[in-house]
Amino acid sequence: MNMAEKLQLLRKNKGLSQEELADLIGVSRQAVGKWEAGKFYPDIDKLVQLGELYSISLDRLIKDTDDCNLRIEERDGEKEDIAGFLIRAKRACYAGHGEELDASRKCSHDLEYEEGELYYYDTYLGGERFGGEEAVWKGGVPIWCMNYCGRVTGEHFSGDFLKEALMAVPRDMPYRGPSLFQSGAYTYHCRTAGVFDWYQGYEEILYEGVKIYECYFHGGSII
Structure with a gap:
């Protein structure tokens, strides 16, 4: 597999469009397209950024003889159903200003969502510094969870x-938010490594280009 092919597959595995990747690393969409078509190669500083984004060494990225063990994950129907449920649950709870339950622990914030035999629970502690866990049960059996810990690091x-x-x-990345989201002076970035069964990630918010928030998360299947 040559580098152009690897760059395209790595981007798709990450769930990014050419435009989203271009915004993340500070180049034009046309430049990304030319890299993936094999017409041009990224400069060394962009290769470093790509390696960090995709959690892959430059040696493995550049060598044509290394396929990086890449493949697009094919989820079975059950995982697809759970991922879809998880997205609906997230949108109905914290992200959607869902109503909190009575605290399950001292000073905890708790939210839940249910569809048939699938049940979602989110519980966290803190405010500007926080930590928590999300989990999914199926038929009363816990099947998936995610831990997260974050903090506000600046003003606004x-x-x-x-x-x-x-x-x-x-x-295709049902953990926190999208790879890139912008509104006014605010920019949200999220990156992950791994797949639905076992992954880790990091999100941040910038205000006028200055980081003001960050959160680390990791999780996966527990059956």
Whole structure:
């Protein structure tokens, strides 16, 4: 597999369009298109950014003899159903200003959502510094969970903007928000490594180009 092919597949595995990738690394969409067509190669600084974004070494990215063990994950019907349920649950709960339950622990914030035999629960502690867990049960059996921990790091943080970004959670990356989301002076970035069964990620919010919020998360299937 040559580098142009790997760049295209890595981008698709990440759930990014050419335009979204271009915005993330500071180039034009046309430049990304030319890289993936094999007409031009990225400069070394862009290769470094791509390697960090895709969690892959430059050596493996550049070598034509290394296919990087790449493949687009094919989810079975059950995983697809659970991913769709998870997105609806997220949009109905925190992201959608859902009503909180009575606290399950001292000072905790708790939200739930249910469809048939699928049940979702989100519980977290804190405010400007926070930590929590989301989980999904099927037929009373826990099958998936995610832990997260974040903090506000600067001025002008907007909880409404974060919720707006999380409402745009994509189906192929149903963990937090999309790879890129913008509104006014606010920009949201999210990147993940892994697949639905086992993954980790990081999200951040910038205000006029300055980072003001960050959150780390990780999770996967537990059956």
